[in-house]
Amino acid sequence: DEYKKPEVITEVPGPETKKLLKETDAIQNTGAVSLFCDFEKSKINYLVDADGNKLLDCFQQISSLPLGYNHPAILEQSLQSAAIMASRPALAYFPSKDFPRLIKNSLLRAAPSGLDQVVTMACGSCANENAYKSLFFWYMRNQRGEELPVMGDEAFISCMKNQPPGSPKLSILSFDGGFHGRTLGALSTTHSKPIHKLDVPAFDWPTAPFPKLKYPLEDHEKENAQEEARCLAVVEDLIEQWKDTRPVAGMVIEPIQAEGGDNHASDDFFRKLRNIATKNKIGFICDEVQTGMAITGRMWAHDYWGLETPPDIVTFAKKMLSGGFYYSDDFRWKHGYRVVNTWMGEPIKLVLLEKVLDIVKEQDLVFQAENTGHYVVNGLRQLEKMFPELLSAIRGRGMFIAADITEAGKRETFVKKLLQKGVLLGVCGDHSIRLRPSLFFTPAHADILLDKVEETAREM
Amino acid sequence: DEYKKPEVITEVPGPETKKLLKETDAIQNTGAVSLFCDFEKSKINYLVDADGNKLLDCFQQISSLPLGYNHPAILEQSLQSAAIMASRPALAYFPSKDFPRLIKNSLLRAAPSGLDQVVTMACGSCANENAYKSLFFWYMRNQRGEELPVMGDEAFISCMKNQPPGSPKLSILSFDGGFHGRTLGALSTTHSKPIHKLDVPAFDWPTAPFPKLKYPLEDHEKENAQEEARCLAVVEDLIEQWKDTRPVAGMVIEPIQAEGGDNHASDDFFRKLRNIATKNKIGFICDEVQTGMAITGRMWAHDYWGLETPPDIVTFAKKMLSGGFYYSDDFRWKHGYRVVNTWMGEPIKLVLLEKVLDIVKEQDLVFQAENTGHYVVNGLRQLEKMFPELLSAIRGRGMFIAADITEAGKRETFVKKLLQKGVLLGVCGDHSIRLRPSLFFTPAHADILLDKVEETAREM
Numbered sequence A, B: 001d002e003y004k005k006p007e008v009i010t011e012v013p014g015p016e017t018k019k020l021l022k023e024t025d026a027i028q029n030t031g032a033v034s035l036f037c038d039f040e041k042s043k044i045n046y047l048v049d050a051d052g053n054k055l056l057d058c059f060q061q062i063s064s065l066p067l068g069y070n071h072p073a074i075l076e077q078s079l080q081s082a083a084i085m086a087s088r089p090a091l092a093y094f095p096s097k098d099f100p101r102l103i104k105n106s107l108l109r110a111a112p113s114g115l116d117q118v119v120t121m122a123c124g125s126c127a128n129e130n131a132y133k134s135l136f137f138w139y140m141r142n143q144r145g146e147e148l149p150v151m152g153d154e155a156f157i158s159c160m161k162n163q164p165p166g167s168p169k170l171s172i173l174s175f176d177g178g179f180h181g182r183t184l185g186a187l188s189t190t191h192s193k194p195i196h197k198l199d200v201p202a203f204d205w206p207t208a209p210f211p212k213l214k215y216p217l218e219d220h221e222k223e224n225a226q227e228e229a230r231c232l233a234v235v236e237d238l239i240e241q242w243k244d245t246r247p248v249a250g251m252v253i254e255p256i257q258a259e260g261g262d263n264h265a266s267d268d269f270f271r272k273l274r275n276i277a278t279k280n281k282i283g284f285i286c287d288e289v290q291t292g293m294a295i296t297g298r299m300w301a302h303d304y305w306g307l308e309t310p311p312d313i314v315t316f317a318k319k320m321l322s323g324g325f326y327y328s329d330d331f332r333w334k335h336g337y338r339v340v341n342t343w344m345g346e347p348i349k350l351v352l353l354e355k356v357l358d359i360v361k362e363q364d365l366v367f368q369a370e371n372t373g374h375y376v377v378n379g380l381r382q383l384e385k386m387f388p389e390l391l392s393a394i395r396g397r398g399m400f401i402a403a404d405i406t407e408a409g410k411r412e413t414f415v416k417k418l419l420q421k422g423v424l425l426g427v428c429g430d431h432s433i434r435l436r437p438s439l440f441f442t443p444a445h446a447d448i449l450l451d452k453v454e455e456t457a458r459e460m
């Protein structure tokens, strides 16, 4: 890093940020704005804000910068590939002659085991929306056979009016606390916070409970296993109950529920869930938009599970730079124009991803995430012992780490105080804080983080 | 242009394209692929394919390149702004300190009259999806007042389960033949082709007929007015009929239905539609994803209408480079986190858009689109007289032009033959061809196009 430690020179947010906030507020609601950034001055783990404050950024644009700010190799690659920006293709119709090579050197190198098909999308929401569509196509193909209905068929006519049989009454089963995006289909499987959903029409689809576990997981195996068994039983019940009204065509799950509060479940839970899907002939979508790309200490978080059958579909975005999804041969759609839109993502993202994957491999950043993760979790657990009224439920895989702020209502104060000391964290769920740092976050950065957390805890 | 005329040296698609197609087919369905492109060699109106064929491109990546391929000013701007690519922000949370200035110099300069709020999105589908959400927020605010329900309120609890009252049973009224995107919400308002909709669950929302007019519009005013009156009456009926089941919160309409077949309606029709929305206190969304940005001979196609009250929301994408939507003050959401996602579009697109707007203004490209459009329509009408069994229903505004291929089943042959002569067109609806050229398309290009159409017509 060019910067060695955080340096805060104004109140945060500072006067410049406040001025910019006012300007922006004339154009749109700014309720979600945290800070205005000086991206030119920001370096890897350090975000410099509009007021010149240097912040150790453990959130990294909602976990979407794998190598942090202005990594020289990424800057160089952007510069060399600038022309690719200027002629953005309609990728499913007129791809560049480099496209097959580009996919091979980027997305396919990172493909989850067992999935050799991939399609690009422009964000995590359309990754999930189109994953759902692919799943519906697959489900209906299993009912009907490979041939599409012919023109004039009832299915063809009815779908144009949003009515069955052409628009079938099928559902996707999702989980309380899950987050899969905010477009209307994805939002129907999102159950993070009321403010995300209120006033928006939703599909009447089933929601299963996600296990509410005690942390650390290893100290509560028995009761956690009971809780997981309870949730699995509900999943099976729901599949059965919905058979006659809106059959469940598949389920979607995050390996760690991120927005919903960094909720973990055991590998065994996910294996059993996968088996329930297989047994019921429904699809199994693993949403790795936030967990994907090395941060959990594996390239994909579901690599931990030891599945016998891989997920049918794995969706991605954020740190992968491009949205999209991997899928098995069986889930490949058989006709053109089924999963397309104008842009279908963007080749420049794959060019950058190629470089990211080089660096992740050369510098063994998957291992570093796992390793640093252990260091941070241990450090936080020590602080938990010192400040049990402040910190609890430390949990994480690799650097995908969260903790609860024990005392209700104290989270916002804690995060604000920490920010004033130069450390930027994310929040999730109702009372959790989360770390989503770059893959260059090391024990040295962790020491700064832990020191500042301790300082803050003493002040609270 | 660097190239003066099309030059075809192989069969199209050629051997190299066929080879690449096969490679790509190992990774994903390639049913929609037309050609593989050599973007480096492509210049403004000329697309060079992987086999070295130089094609006069009248389709421009589904109408998404305003200035064609590799415009020097855009190349230069891409190069100078490459660093902006490297640190993509979570735009609603951590915008760059340049953000308010950037929005002012790009999107706000192009703002439709009466709309001074704008939000960026990454594509046309999420532009529409989030426009619908804003409309639902506005509608429910009108029912409930500005305050959100409090925690523990039934609305808050029920929305987490996708149930009313929190997830209200509201609808968006859309039109037969309309196209607004392919994510599940947008797709519920899309009625272009069965292949776009079949097998995907849809919201049970009302669909109104879109006028089926006779062209040229000026020769059939009376019967067209009757047809429009019929459709308007159905719209009013539907709003009434759905009041008790799924009240219509708003309607969405394209100024020219593009994917559905380049279907036009009169300015009077749209004015009346707008008035119906106002009268019924429902929202009016104008989807200018394809019609926006100068190609119709106005910056926005709805500028032709002479509305008393502007649309409530105008959505955009494609030639605007960024997705997003403009909206009136009244439609601004009052609470944070209502319309957000991780990326919210991308600043680099606004940087490029700023340059595009400079050039559009300096070179008066809005006027050029109108002007060249007249030239092309006149030319096509002459060909229509010579080949009535081939061409009919020539229609257009500016360079947003289409024609029907009169004889059923002949369209694909026509388009293929024309491509072999070096002219690339788009198709839409069941039997139409469409022009969506760059804004640098001039009468000189039109002459090439018209010559090749004539040549092809003689061969059919």
Ligand code: FES
Residues within 6 Å of the ligand: A121, A122, A123, A124, A125, A126, A127, A183, B121, B122, B123, B124, B125, B126, B127, B183
């Ligand atoms: S829905 Fe993903 S980019 Fe628009």
